Amino acid sequence: MTPESLQWSTNALEELYQYLDKKNTKAFIILKNGRIAIEYYFDGFSANNPWYWASAGKTLTATAAGIAQDEGLIDINHKVSDYLGTGWTSAPLEKENLIQIKHLLSMTSGLDDSTGDNVSPENLQYVADAGTRWAYHNVYVLIQDLLEQASGQEWSTYFNSKIKNRIGMTGTWTELNNLSVYWSNARSMARFGLMIASEGKWDTDQIVPKSYVQEAVNTSQQLNLSYGYLWWLNGKASFRLPQSQMQFNGTLIPEAPLDMFCALGKNDQKIYIVPSKDLVIIRLGEVAEGENFALSNFDNELWKKINAVIP
Template sequence: MKPTHFTLFILLIFVLSGCSKDDQTDSSPITSEIYFPPMNSNNWETISPSELGWNESELQPLLDYLEAKNTKSFMILYDGKIVVEDYFNGHSSSSLWYWASAGKTLTSTVAGIAQDEGLINIQSKVSDYLGEGWTSAPLEKENLITCKNLLSMDSGLDDSLGDGVSPENLQYLADAGTRWAYHNVYVKMQDVIAEASDLTWDSYFETKLASKIGMSTNGTWTNLGDLSVYFSNTRSMARFGLLIYANGKWEDDTIVSEEFLNEATNTSQSINEAYGYLWWLNGKSSFHLPQTQYEFNGSLIPNAPSDMFAALGKNDQKIYISPNEKLVVIRMGEAADGENFALSNFDNELWEYINAFIN
C-alpha cells in the first residue's frame, strides 16, 4: 500500500524531530537550569559574551559610559552566571553601598515570606498589627489602610510632610486606594512584620531571607532617622535579584512563594499601572513618578525589555530583571546626572548601551 500524503508528513516530522541541536540552524545559547552561586563563597560561575553570541565590541563603550556616569559597580547575570562584573571610581567587590529605595523590594519580599508563614495577611488593616493611632488620620480613615496599601503606595496619606513616619507625619489626604503617592510610610510594613513575628525586623530579615541566599556577611541595615536603609556589596544585591528571577527559589528551597511574587511584580492598583508591591514595572501603557500626581503615557523605560521589572533607588541604584531575556542587571553608584528619587533619563540611556551589547 502506498503511503498517503498524511503519512509522509508524519514521517517527515519524526525525522526532523530527531535532529540534534548541532544539525539545526538556531545558534541561540541554551542553559538547562538557573545557576546559583555557593553560599558564603566568592566562587561564582561565569559565562562569556561570546558564548552567548553577544556583541563583544560593544562592551567597552558600555563600561566607559558607566564610569563617566559616576557608577561604582555593575553586573550582568545570564541565568545566574556572571557575564559582566566591573568596579569603578574607587569601589571594589568588598565595598558596601546603600540600596536606597531599591531596598523597598526587600521589604516587599519579606512581607511575602511572612504571609507565606501565616504571620500576616496583606489584605488586613495595618492597625490589626500596630494598634490604633499609628497615624494622625481619623480612626475610620486609618482603618481603611491595609498592608497591601502600604506595599502598593496608595495609603492615601499626605506625602508632602517630610520623610518621617511618626503619627504627626502620617496625616489623612485621601481614602486608601484612591490616590497613588511615593511615600516612606511603606516602612511601617517592617513594624508589622516585627510585631507579627515577635522578632526585630533585622532578625526576621536575616533569618528568613539574607542567611538563606548568602547575603549575611556582606549586608547590613543602618538606621537613618526614621528609616532603615540597607547597605551591601554588589554581589549581595545580585543574589537578591537572582532569587526574584528564580521565582522565589534558591536551588531547591522556596524562600518566598511564586504566587506572592507574581502579585508583587504585576500592577497592584488601578492608578499607577507601572507599580507592583514596591517593584517598578516596565511595558505598561502609562506610569506615575514620585512627587507628582501627573500620569505619563508610555512605557517606563522604552529601551528596556517590556517584561522587565525593577528595584529603583535614589541616585540610580538599580536592579533590573527580565525573565524573557534571562537577565539580572545591577548598578550601584552616585547619581548618574542630577539627584533623583527613582527613575531618571539614565535608565533609558543605559539600556541603549546594554541592547547594543546583548543583541
Template sequence: MKKILIVFLMSTLFLSCASSSDETLAAPIVTEQMYFPPIDGSSTWETKSITDLGWNQAAVQPLLNYLELKNTKSFIVLVNGKIVLENYFNGHDAAKFWQWNSAGKTLTATVTGIAQKEGLLNINNKVSDYLGTGWTSTPIAKENLITCKNLLSMNSGLNDALGDDVSPTNLQYVANAGTRWAYHNVYVKLQDVVAQASGQSWNSYFNTKLRDKIGMSTTGFWYVGTGIYKGLSIYFSNTRSMARFGLLSLNKGTWNGTTILNETYFNEATNTSQTINQAYGYLWWLNGKTSYHLPQTQLKINGNLIATAPSDMYCALGKDDQKVYVVPSKKMVVIRMGEAADSENLALSDFDEVLWQKISALYQ
C-alpha cells in the first residue's frame, strides 16, 4: 500500500511540474514598451544600464576612448527610447549646441512630408508649381521636369559642381531630372516650397510642426548662410534634440502614439528613392544595399554603405561626422556630434566602419 501511495504521489508531482513547465513555455514573450521622454522641457529621460541589457560592460571604455580620440563632442545611445550611454567630451556638455550640417537634411525631408500629410503640397508636383518659373537658369522645359521628389532624391539634374549657392544663376542644367544622381545643395529649395505652400516662414512651420511636437530644444536655430556660405541652411541644437529626432525616426514618424509624419511617406524616405544610388532615400542614407554613390562623385561602389553596421540601418550623415544612426532591428538610435574624426569629410569615412565595430562589441 505504501508503494502504491508513493508511486501515486510521485506521478502527481511529475504531472504538476510538467504542467507548470508547459505553461511557462507557452507564456507570451513580453516586449518592452517603447519609451518617449516628456516634451515639457524637463531634463527627465529614463535610462537603461548596460547590465540590464545584458551587454558587454568591458566594451564600453574602448568605445569611449575611441570617440574622445576622434574629436567627438557628444555621443548618445538609445535602446527602446531609453538612454544607455550619454557622454560628452572635449569641453562639450549637454547644454551646448553643435551644428547638424548635412545630417539636418533629414529634418527638411521630414517637414516636407509633414506638409504633404497636411495636404499643402505634393512631392510629385514640379517645384515651379510652388516657386514659380525661373527659380533655376535652365530652360523652362527642363526646369519643369524637376519635381520636389527629385530634390528629396538628389536627382534634379542640376550642376553639383557650382557650390552651395542656390540662386537661379547658380542652378544650371547638366541632365534631365531623374537621369543623374548628384549630391547637391539644391534640396534646400524645399524649405522655400514648404514656406510658400504653408503661408508661413520655414522657421515657424518647422518649430510648430516638428520641433515642439517632440520636445526638441526651443532655442535650437537655423543658420542661413551669407557671402561665400550663401545657400546653406544648417540646424544647431543640443545633442538630446538630435536624439529626439532619431527616436521619432525609429518609430517611423510617430511620437508616443501621435502621428507626426505619415508612415507611408517615412517608409518611402528610408528606402531607395531612385534607380542610380541604391543607398539613398529622401535625404536619408541607407545601409544594406548592393551599391552606393558618395557625394561629389558619379562612381558606383559595390557593397554596403557601412559594412560593419546592421544592414537595416538608415542614417543622417553630415560634414565633419555628424551622425544619426537608426537601427530598427535593435530598436536603437546612435548619435554622434563633433569635429571631423580625421581629415575633413563630407559624409562617410573609415571612422564609421571602426565606430560600428566598437558599438557592435557592446552587444555581440
C-alpha cells in the first residue's frame, strides 16, 4: 500500500520522518491491514541490517511459552520448580514454591528487582510472596531455561522451529550481560507483530493458540493493570514502571489508541499493535532521548506525529 492510497497526510509524513531522524531512529515500518504502508530507514541502515530488540524480545519468550503449553510441555499455572528443580532462587523453599510460570510472565515473582540482571540463584532474593508485588525483573529469562528442560531442546532451536521458521523471520539470539537478546531486521519484527495482531495466526497456520494470545495482551494481574504476559497495555486506568513501586494514574501512552498494546525495549525499541485500526508499527534505533528500560517520553511524542499522518 501507499500512504496516498490510504489518504494519509503526506505533509505530516515528512514531519514524522524528520522527527524520527532527529530521534536517532534506524528503521520505521507501519503495516496497515497486514501490508507495508510505510517503510523507512535512516543513517545508512537498510532492510537487511539486524538490530537488537532488547526487552521488546520478552514477548518472543512469552509467545513460545504459550506454544509449549499448547503442546502439553508446560503449564503456566505450575510452579517453576517443577521444571528447574528447587534452589533456583535464594528464597526459602516454601516461598520459592509459590512462584509459578505465570508469575514470571506477569512480573509478579516477588523476587528482588534491585539486584541487577544476573539470574543466578544467589541473586534471586525473596522480597514478597509471589503474586503480591509487581516489579519489572529479568528473571523472566528463566522461562527459556525451563522450556529447554521441558522440550529437551536448546532454547534457540525450540524458538526457531516453533516461531522463527514458521513465519519467515530472520534473526539470532545472543548473550548480552547475562541475558539472551534477539537481533533481527525490522521486517522480521513486523512479521512477529503481524502474527500477534492476527491472534496467533500466520496465513492459515495457527502458530499460537488464539486464547493464549488474548490472555497475554490483556491485564494479567491487578497490581499493574497495564501489563499482560510481558506485553504492555494501553487504555487502562493506571500503570507501573520499571525500577519503581509507584502507581501512576491514567493510561500508559495518552496519545495512542486505547486498544493499543505494545512490546517496549530498552532505548526505544518498539512494536505497537492497534487492533481497531489494523496497524502494526515498528521502531528500531538508538535511544531517542535519555536511557530508558521500557516506556519513555518518546512514545507519546511519536504517537502525536503518527496521529497527524493517519486520520
